[in-house]
Amino acid sequence: MSDVIRRDPRAERIARNRLHPLHQSLVGAATEQRGPTGLLRKDPRAGYFMGPNGLRRIDRSGASHPGAATRVQRGTGGGVSTEPTLPLHQVENPDNFIVCVLDMVGGRLTSHDKDVLGQAHILAKSSAQTTAVTAVVFGDHREEALDKAGVDRLIHFENSDANHYQGYCPEQKLAALQSVESQLAPGHWLFPDSIHGGADLGCRLAARIGERPANHAWQVDSENTICRGGSDRIDIKRQTPRILLLAEECAMPIDETRHEVLALDVEHLVTPDQHIQDLGAVDVDPSQIPLAEAEFILSAGNGVKDWDQFHDVASTLGATEGASRVAVDDGFMPRFRQVGATGIWVTARVYVAVGISGAIQHLQGIGQCEKVVAINTDPGCDMVKRADLTVIGKSQDILAELLRLYKERQSGVSDDSATLSDKTESDESVEDQNKEARRVA
Ligand SMILES: Cc1cc2nc3c(=O)[nH]c(=O)nc-3n(C[C@H](O)[C@H](O)[C@H](O)COP(=O)(O)OP(=O)(O)OC[C@H]3O[C@@H](n4cnc5c(N)ncnc54)[C@H](O)[C@@H]3O)c2cc1C
Numbered sequence: 001m002s003d004v005i006r007r008d009p010r011a012e013r014i015a016r017n018r019l020h021p022l023h024q025s026l027v028g029a030a031t032e033q034r035g036p037t038g039l040l041r042k043d044p045r046a047g048y049f050m051g052p053n054g055l056r057r058i059d060r061s062g063a064s065h066p067g068a069a070t071r072v073q074r075g076t077g078g079g080v081s082t083e084p085t086l087p088l089h090q091v092e093n094p095d096n097f098i099v100c101v102l103d104m105v106g107g108r109l110t111s112h113d114k115d116v117l118g119q120a121h122i123l124a125k126s127s128a129q130t131t132a133v134t135a136v137v138f139g140d141h142r143e144e145a146l147d148k149a150g151v152d153r154l155i156h157f158e159n160s161d162a163n164h165y166q167g168y169c170p171e172q173k174l175a176a177l178q179s180v181e182s183q184l185a186p187g188h189w190l191f192p193d194s195i196h197g198g199a200d201l202g203c204r205l206a207a208r209i210g211e212r213p214a215n216h217a218w219q220v221d222s223e224n225t226i227c228r229g230g231s232d233r234i235d236i237k238r239q240t241p242r243i244l245l246l247a248e249e250c251a252m253p254i255d256e257t258r259h260e261v262l263a264l265d266v267e268h269l270v271t272p273d274q275h276i277q278d279l280g281a282v283d284v285d286p287s288q289i290p291l292a293e294a295e296f297i298l299s300a301g302n303g304v305k306d307w308d309q310f311h312d313v314a315s316t317l318g319a320t321e322g323a324s325r326v327a328v329d330d331g332f333m334p335r336f337r338q339v340g341a342t343g344i345w346v347t348a349r350v351y352v353a354v355g356i357s358g359a360i361q362h363l364q365g366i367g368q369c370e371k372v373v374a375i376n377t378d379p380g381c382d383m384v385k386r387a388d389l390t391v392i393g394k395s396q397d398i399l400a401e402l403l404r405l406y407k408e409r410q411s412g413v414s415d416d417s418a419t420l421s422d423k424t425e426s427d428e429s430v431e432d433q434n435k436e437a438r439r440v441a
Contacts, residue, residue: 010255022086022256089257091152094132098123099155099186101177102135103196105349107142109149111370112192114253116246117150119220120190121254126222127187134264136180138173139165146261150254153264155180163268167278170197174204175272181209183266186242193217193245202245213243218250286320291337291344294320297369299339301362302326303355303376306396310354313399316406322346324356340365355395358383375399 014022098120102113117133124131134153135146146154157176159165165172180186191202193216206213219226225240228247291297298314299322300307314321323333325340339346341361351369356362358374358381366372366386374387375398384390391398 086148086256086258089150089152089259091130091132091260094130094153096127096129096131097134097153097184097186098127098131098188098190099134099136099180099184100190101198101201102137103192103194103198104137104141104143105196107140109143109145110192110194110196110349111253111368112194112198112246112248114149115248115250116190116192118251118253119244119246120188121150122251123188123190123220123222129187131187133259134184134186136177138176147258148254150257150259151261152259154261155264155266157266163272167280168276169278170200170204171272171274171276173197173201174208175270176266176268177201177205178208178270179268180266181205182269184264188240189243191243191245193247199245202243206243211243212241213245214238214241215245216247217244218247220244220246220250286314286318289320291320291322291339291346294322294346295349296320297322297339297346297348297350298352298354299323299356300327300333300354301356302330303357303395304332305355305394306399307332309396309399309403313403316403319352320348322351324359324362353383353387354399356383357381358386 100113100116100120102116103110104113117135120133124133132152133150134155135151136155136157137143138157139159141156143149157163157165157173163172163176165176177189181189189202189205192198193202199215202213203215205211214220214225214227216228217225218228220240223240225238225244227236227238228234229236286294286296296317296319298310298317298319300310301324304310304327311321313319321333321337322339322344323337325338325343327333328335328338328343336344338344339362340359341364343365345365345368347368348366349370350373351366351371352373352375353366354375356374356376357378360382363382363386371389372383372387374381374383374390375395376384376390376392377394378384379390379392384392
C-alpha cells in the first residue's frame, strides 16, 4: 500500500467549516487574514491551480490548499501523515457515572454506539457532578478509536473460564451489569435501542433493578425525554428516567475531543442464572433477507457486464443483492432489489456498489450505510467520492479477482502462480474489501 492516496473525510469536513475549533490548524493562515484595519481579507489566489492547458482552475478538492497535506495522506511509503491532535478531555475523580452498554457488532463501535456516547456526553455536561462517560464492553473487541468516540472510563468484561460473553448470553451480561449497578450506582444507564442486544439487555436490566426505562428515546436532556411511540407516529414526553434505550441519531457522535479510556475494574458479585443455552448461529439464505435489513449488500449498476458472475460472487460471499434503477429498468434485476430514493433505503454495514455512478437518487438510499466500497472504471464519479474504499477497474476483472482471493483464503491454499508483479494496487484494495466483506458475512 505504498502510494495509495487516502482522503480524510473528517479533516475535509473541518476544513469546510470555518466555525470549527480546528479549522485554522487544518487550512493554515494563508487564505483568510485579518488586515491592519481589522477587516478579514481573503487571498483570491489561494484555492486555484493551473490546469494542463494553462487555464486557472478552481480547486474544489482543496488539494492545492495550504492545509491539504493533512487531508490527503499517503500510505506507508508516501511519508505525509499528519493527523491533527484533538484536545484531551479529562475527568478526574468522577463522582457520577453515565454507563453506556455498547453493541460493538463485530467487535467494533457501530454508528448507533457512537450516537449513544454522544448523548451520554450531553447528559454529563448538564450534570452538576463530575461525570465520567463509561462504556461497558463484553468479550473480545477490535476497536481502536474508543478515545475519539468519547469513552472516559472503560469497563471491559473479558472472556474467562468462569464468564464467557460470546454469542447470545444475556444472563451472563445481565449479571455483570448488576455488579456495575451495585458498585458504581450510575446516574444513567444508556443502551442503543437496537436488535443487536442493546434493547434486550436494557429491558432485562430495567426489570431486574425495578426501573421503568424509556424506549426509543430520541430527544433527551436531564429533565425530559421524548420517545417515539405508536409505530413512530406519536411522540411521548416523560421525565428522563435512569435507564434509556436510545434511538439511532439521538445525538451527534463525539468528534472534537479525545478521551482517556481509563480502565475501571468491577468485581463479579452476581452469579448469573443459567437458563439459556446458545446453540450457535443458523445459516440464512442472504437472498431471503429483506434489503432494508441486510448487513452486507452487493449492488449492481449499469457497469455490471457479466450478470452470472455478479450472482455467483454475491452467493459466494453471502451478500444480499441490490441494484441501481438502471439495472432494474433494463430487466437484469427485480424491482424489489432497487436501492435508492424510489426503491429501498438500506442500512447495511458494508455496501459494495459495482458499476454504479452514484446519482443523487441512489446515494439517498445508501445514506445510512456504514462502509461503502465502490468498484468503478471512473475515478471521478460520485460513488467514488462517497465511498470509503474504491477499486478502480472493470467490474468483471475486479469481481473475478475477488472471487479468486476469497476461494483461495477459504481453501487456505495460496496461489503461487500469482507473482508479485501481478499484485497491483487494486489487488490490495480488493484484499481489504474481501477481508471486510467476509468479516461481515
Ligand atoms: C425521479 C427519479 C427517481 C430515481 N430513483 C432512483 C433510485 O431509487 N435508485 C437509483 O439507483 N436510481 C434512481 N434514479 C435514476 C438515477 O438518476 C440514475 O440514472 C441511476 O442511478 C444510474 O444508475 P447506474 O449508476 O447503474 O448507471 P450509470 O449512470 O449508467 O452508471 C454506470 C456506472 O458504471 C461505470 N462502469 C461502466 N462500465 C463499467 C465496468 N465495466 N466496470 C465498472 N464500472 C463500469 C460507469 O463509470 C458509471 O459510473 C432515479 C431517477 C429519477 C429521475
